[in-house]
Amino acid sequence: MTVSALSADPLWPRAGSWPEVAGEDWIDVVLLGVPAFRTSLSPTGAHATPAAVRDALQRYSPTLMGPPPVDLEQALRIADAGDIADPDGPDGEGRVRERVREMAAQAGLIVALGGDNSITYAVAQGADASGLITLDAHFDLRDGVSNGSPVRRLVDDGLDPQRIVQVGIADFANSAAYAHRAADLGITVITQDDLRRRGIADVVAEALEVAGAGGSEVHLDIDVDVCDRSVAPGCPASVPGGLQGWELRALVRGVASDPRVRSADIVEVDATADTPDGRTVRLAALCVLELLAGRATT
Numbered sequence: 488m489t490v491s492a493l494s495a496d497p498l499w500p501r502a503g504s505w506p507e508v509a510g511e512d513w514i515d516v517v518l519l520g521v522p523a524f525r526t527s528l529s530p531t532g533a534h535a536t537p538a539a540v541r542d543a544l545q546r547y548s549p550t551l552m553g554p555p556p557v558d559l560e561q562a563l564r565i566a567d568a569g570d571i572a573d574p575d576g577p578d579g580e581g582r583v584r585e586r587v588r589e590m591a592a593q594a595g596l597i598v599a600l601g602g603d604n605s606i607t608y609a610v611a612q613g614a615d616a617s618g619l620i621t622l623d624a625h626f627d628l629r630d631g632v633s634n635g636s637p638v639r640r641l642v643d644d645g646l647d648p649q650r651i652v653q654v655g656i657a658d659f660a661n662s663a664a665y666a667h668r669a670a671d672l673g674i675t676v677i678t679q680d681d682l683r684r685r686g687i688a689d690v691v692a693e694a695l696e697v698a699g700a701g702g703s704e705v706h707l708d709i710d711v712d713v714c715d716r717s718v719a720p721g722c723p724a725s726v727p728g729g730l731q732g733w734e735l736r737a738l739v740r741g742v743a744s745d746p747r748v749r750s751a752d753i754v755e756v757d758a759t760a761d762t763p764d765g766r767t768v769r770l771a772a773l774c775v776l777e778l779l780a781g782r783a784t785t
């Protein structure tokens with residue numbers, strides 16, 4: 488059955504197809520496509536992903552089960568700001584920063600749909616974030632400009648490493664050099680083993696306390712490659728043994744329920760390599776809905 492056939496039931500509304508941003512009225516959540524892909528270390532078709540996620544949203548309802556059930560599209564004002572054209576490179580990053588800055592004045596939460604993980608740099612800067620939480624298997628502290636370096640670039644530009652929390656760092660997916668770099672900077676690192684031992688609620692509480700200290704704006708970077716490769720085959724760098732889909736979704740909802748979280752990105756999904764059944768794009772779409780769910784419960 489196609490998504491359009493599923494949409495035929497008037498008693499079963501589908502998520503997505505949100506109106507364009509028009510005028511200057513306040514918006515609770517705005518979607519913004521940032522299809523960067525040119526500096527990815529692994530070749531990727533991540534520029535195809537914003538459109539694919541918008542399509543995949545139609546598979547789901549915007550409804551939390553409660554009880555009572557809550558239609559998030561009734562509870563929140565949601566808009567779609569379209570895609571940033573050619574967001575790679577210094578000019579592209581400038582456009583991302585500028586658009587996110589404009590949206591931050593009008594929206595409670597900006598959801599940037601990547602694209603590869605390089606977008607975290609410009610989106611967090613545009614949102615004027617002074618705290619950062621990453622849900623990611625990798626440190627992203629590499630030298631140079633790529634999907635493996637946004638956290639190092641943010642720190643180089645003045646983001647306080649004491650306000651950075653990295654959740655889901657995986658064994659066999661990072662080097663000792665970058666683990667030492669994170670430790671030397673004073674970044675709070677919560678590995679996948681730590682997460683499993685401590686539980687999601689405890690980790691979310693610490694992440695928000697550290698990143699949100701002082702009541703400042705927090706950016707949430709959702710790199711779907713933190714998930715198990717069976718869950719996220721469309722992420723070039725996902726690892727067998729990673730998080731389950733429900734774990735990522737619970738982390739996203741928990742973090743997004745804090746009003747200090749004003750921006751988020753969903754990255755590293757290559758919609759063109761998402762075999763066998765588009766499950767990574769579906770998970771990314773569910774992360775969008777989890778961000779809405781979190782926002783509705785702030």
Ligand SMILES: N=CN[C@@H](CCC(=O)O)C(=O)O
Pocket residue numbers: 527528529604623625626627629634635636660710723724755
């Ligand atoms: N956020 C992802 N970072 C990975 C990217 C690797 C890849 O593209 O294969 C990293 O730095 O290792």
